[in-house]
Amino acid sequence: MRELGSAARAGLACAAGLAQAASLAWPASGVPLWWLQVLSLAVLAGLQRSTAHPFRAAVLAGLFATAWLCGTFWWLFTSLHTYGGLPAPLAVLAVLGLALFLASYYAIAGGLYVLLAPASRLGAALLFAGLWLLAELARNTLWTGFPWGAGGYAHVDGPLAALARLVGVYGIGFVAALLAMLLASLRATDLRRTTAWLLLGTLAAGLVAASGLRYCALGGCNRPAIAEHAPLDLALLQGNIPQDEKFQVGSGVPTALAWYARQLAAASAALVVAPETALPLLPAQLPPGYLEAIARRYAKGDQAALIGIPLGDMKAGYTNSVLGFAPGQDVPYRYDKHHLVPFGEFIPPLFRWFTEMMDIPLGDFARGPLGQPAFLWRGERIAPNICYEDLFGDEIAAQFRSPEHSPTVLLNLSNIGWFGTGLAIDQHLTISRMRTLEFERPMVRATNTGATAVIDYRGQVTHLLPRATRGVLLAQVQGRSGAVTPFAWWAARWRLVPLWILGAVCLLAGLWARRRPRNHHLKPLA
Structure with missing residues (x-):
C-alpha cells in the first residue's frame, strides 16, 4: 500500500469504513457479516502499517471511522429531518458532526499506533487491538456514550460469538482487531516462510476452537448448573x-x-x-x-x-x-x-x-x-x-x-x-x-x-x-x-474496567517496546 498516493489511500480508508458499516447489517438482507468486518479492518490495519507519519495515520483512521459511523447511523437523518423537522442540510451536518466527533477516538488511536508500533508483528498487532479497544470503550462511555454499531456486533453469527459469554462484545472486537492486524502484516513473500504458515495455521486453529465453543453455546455441550x-x-x-x-x-x-x-x-x-x-x-x-x-x-x-x-x-x-x-x-x-x-x-x-x-x-x-x-x-x-x-x-x-x-x-x-x-x-x-x-x-x-x-x-x-x-x-x-456467565459475573462487579485495563496494558507494552534499544525499526509493507 506504500506506493498509493494520498488521495487513493484516503479513498481506500473511506471505502473500508463503509464496508465496516455494511458488515454490521448487509444492506440487501440485514444480516451481519463477520468476515467482512475483519477484512475491512485489515485494510485499515494495512494502511496504518504502511504509514510512517502519526498525523497521516490519524487522518486515515479518522476517515475510516467517519465513513463507518455515517454508514452505520445515517438513519438519524430520518429522525432529525423527517420527524424532527430539522432542515435537511442541518440534519446532514448533525449526522456528519456526530460521526466526526466519535471518529476522533479512532483517529487518536491510529496516530498513537504509528507513533508507538514495535517491530514485532505480534507486538504491533497487540498494540493495534489494544488501541482499537480503548477507542471502542471511549465511544461506549464518554459523554454518556453512543456505542451504536460497535465492530463486535458483526460477529453475532460468526465463530468469535462464542467469546461473548467470556469477554462481551468489546472483547470480541479486540480479538477481531488482533486478527485484522495479523492478516495485514502478512506479505506475499511471507508465504514462502515457515513462520507465516505457522501464523496462518494458528489463526485457523483459533477459529476452529472458537467454532467449537460456539457449538457448545448452541447446545452441543451440557451445562448442568x-x-x-x-x-x-x-x-x-x-x-x-x-x-x-x-x-x-x-x-x-x-x-x-x-x-x-x-x-x-x-x-x-x-x-x-x-x-x-x-x-x-x-x-x-x-x-x-x-x-x-x-x-x-x-x-x-x-x-x-x-x-x-x-x-x-x-x-x-x-x-x-x-x-x-x-x-x-x-x-x-x-x-x-x-x-x-x-x-x-x-x-x-x-x-x-x-x-x-x-x-x-x-x-x-x-x-x-x-x-x-x-x-x-x-x-x-x-x-x-x-x-x-x-x-x-x-x-x-x-x-x-x-x-x-x-x-x-x-x-x-x-x-x-x-x-x-x-x-x-x-x-x-x-x-x-x-x-x-x-x-x-x-x-x-x-x-x-x-x-x-x-x-x-x-x-x-x-x-x-x-x-x-x-x-x-x-x-x-x-x-x-x-449460574451466570463469566462476562455477567465480572461486568456486574467492575463494569468494563477489566477491558480498559487490557487496552491500557497493550498501550503500555507498546511504550515499553518502543523505548527498548533495538537495531531495526518497523518497515512499511512493500
Missing part, C-alpha cells in the same frame, strides 16, 4: 403507529389508545407486553378510567401485562417508564429508563438551542436508578430495558451480581419508528442478540414498528413479527436461572 424453566406464553403487541402521528391528539394518540386497549383486554397469553410509549400520554392526560380499567383487568386471574408509558409531572420530572400489572399487587410494578438518549430524551448542556429547532415531544426526562428490580411473574424474573439501553451490556450486568436473584428473561421495549423501517431495525435486533450471548438469557422484544421478536439464550431468533405491520406476536419464551 443452568436450569431451564417451563415455557411462558407471550402476546407481544406491535401497534405500528406512524411516528409522525404517534403524539398527535387528532390521529396517532386515539388510534394507539383504542388499539392497545382492545389487545390488552382480549389477550389470553400469560404475559402481554406493549412497547415503549405504547400509551403516548401521561397518566393524568389519559381518558378517565383508562389506566384503572387495565389494572382491574389484570388484578385477578392468571395473566400479567407490561406497558410502556411516560410518567411524572412538571414538578417531579418525567420518566420513560414501564408499568407492570399482575394479580395480587398493591401497586403496579414500575421501571424507569436509566440510560437516556442524548437530544431525544435529555438535552446536553449548551445544546438546548439545537433541540428547540426540532419538533420532538417529551425531550427531557429524568433518569431511573441503575439495577432496578425485575418484574416477578410465573417464576420468572423479567428485567426490562427500554430501547437504546440494550446497547449497554455493562449496565444490564448490574442485575447479575447474585445468581440467585439475576434475571431469567431480558425484555426490551422499543420504539425506533423515529428511524424508519430499514437497517436500524436489523442493527437493533443484532444488538439484542449479542446481549443474549453475553448473559445466556433469552430476550423478548416488543416494539412499535419492529423488530418484535423472541431471541433464545443462544442468540437465535425463534419468533419474529414482520416489521411495519400492526399485529400481535403469539410466542413462548423459556427462562433460565442458575
Whole structure:
C-alpha cells in the first residue's frame, strides 16, 4: 500500500469504513457479516502499517471511522429531518458532526499506533487491538456514550460469538482487531516462510476452537448448573403507529389508545407486553378510567401485562417508564429508563438551542436508578430495558451480581419508528442478540414498528413479527436461572474496567517496546 498516493489511500480508508458499516447489517438482507468486518479492518490495519507519519495515520483512521459511523447511523437523518423537522442540510451536518466527533477516538488511536508500533508483528498487532479497544470503550462511555454499531456486533453469527459469554462484545472486537492486524502484516513473500504458515495455521486453529465453543453455546455441550424453566406464553403487541402521528391528539394518540386497549383486554397469553410509549400520554392526560380499567383487568386471574408509558409531572420530572400489572399487587410494578438518549430524551448542556429547532415531544426526562428490580411473574424474573439501553451490556450486568436473584428473561421495549423501517431495525435486533450471548438469557422484544421478536439464550431468533405491520406476536419464551456467565459475573462487579485495563496494558507494552534499544525499526509493507 506504500506506493498509493494520498488521495487513493484516503479513498481506500473511506471505502473500508463503509464496508465496516455494511458488515454490521448487509444492506440487501440485514444480516451481519463477520468476515467482512475483519477484512475491512485489515485494510485499515494495512494502511496504518504502511504509514510512517502519526498525523497521516490519524487522518486515515479518522476517515475510516467517519465513513463507518455515517454508514452505520445515517438513519438519524430520518429522525432529525423527517420527524424532527430539522432542515435537511442541518440534519446532514448533525449526522456528519456526530460521526466526526466519535471518529476522533479512532483517529487518536491510529496516530498513537504509528507513533508507538514495535517491530514485532505480534507486538504491533497487540498494540493495534489494544488501541482499537480503548477507542471502542471511549465511544461506549464518554459523554454518556453512543456505542451504536460497535465492530463486535458483526460477529453475532460468526465463530468469535462464542467469546461473548467470556469477554462481551468489546472483547470480541479486540480479538477481531488482533486478527485484522495479523492478516495485514502478512506479505506475499511471507508465504514462502515457515513462520507465516505457522501464523496462518494458528489463526485457523483459533477459529476452529472458537467454532467449537460456539457449538457448545448452541447446545452441543451440557451445562448442568443452568436450569431451564417451563415455557411462558407471550402476546407481544406491535401497534405500528406512524411516528409522525404517534403524539398527535387528532390521529396517532386515539388510534394507539383504542388499539392497545382492545389487545390488552382480549389477550389470553400469560404475559402481554406493549412497547415503549405504547400509551403516548401521561397518566393524568389519559381518558378517565383508562389506566384503572387495565389494572382491574389484570388484578385477578392468571395473566400479567407490561406497558410502556411516560410518567411524572412538571414538578417531579418525567420518566420513560414501564408499568407492570399482575394479580395480587398493591401497586403496579414500575421501571424507569436509566440510560437516556442524548437530544431525544435529555438535552446536553449548551445544546438546548439545537433541540428547540426540532419538533420532538417529551425531550427531557429524568433518569431511573441503575439495577432496578425485575418484574416477578410465573417464576420468572423479567428485567426490562427500554430501547437504546440494550446497547449497554455493562449496565444490564448490574442485575447479575447474585445468581440467585439475576434475571431469567431480558425484555426490551422499543420504539425506533423515529428511524424508519430499514437497517436500524436489523442493527437493533443484532444488538439484542449479542446481549443474549453475553448473559445466556433469552430476550423478548416488543416494539412499535419492529423488530418484535423472541431471541433464545443462544442468540437465535425463534419468533419474529414482520416489521411495519400492526399485529400481535403469539410466542413462548423459556427462562433460565442458575449460574451466570463469566462476562455477567465480572461486568456486574467492575463494569468494563477489566477491558480498559487490557487496552491500557497493550498501550503500555507498546511504550515499553518502543523505548527498548533495538537495531531495526518497523518497515512499511512493500
